[in-house]
Amino acid sequence: xxxxxxxxxxxxxEADYDAFLAKPIDIRxxxxxxxxxxxxxxxxxxxxxxxxxxxxxxxxxxxxxxxQLARIGYARGWRQG
Numbered sequence: 001x002x003x004x005x006x007x008x009x010x011x012x013x014e015a016d017y018d019a020f021l022a023k024p025i026d027i028r029x030x031x032x033x034x035x036x037x038x039x040x041x042x043x044x045x046x047x048x049x050x051x052x053x054x055x056x057x058x059x060x061x062x063x064x065x066x067x068q069l070a071r072i073g074y075a076r077g078w079r080q081g
Contacts, residue, residue: 018037019033019036019037021033
């Protein structure tokens with residue numbers, strides 16, 4: 001039973017339900033109650049990893065120019081390259 005009134009859960013001798021959850025419903029608690037009442041063993045799958053954006057390698061001439069700028073210590077040119 002789901003109710004916004006906690007007094008519904010404690011009426012002695014009048015319970016026509018197997019379990020009680022108060023609102024607002026916590027989905028984990030609901031699934032746990034369902035699993036317990038039905039004798040279920042939940043099987044969880046590992047979440048899929050987030051896709052990684054592939055970085056394209058710059059053309060070889062651009063890479064070589066950046067290497068040359070780094071060799072001579074030309075930081076401003078390296079940052080702009």
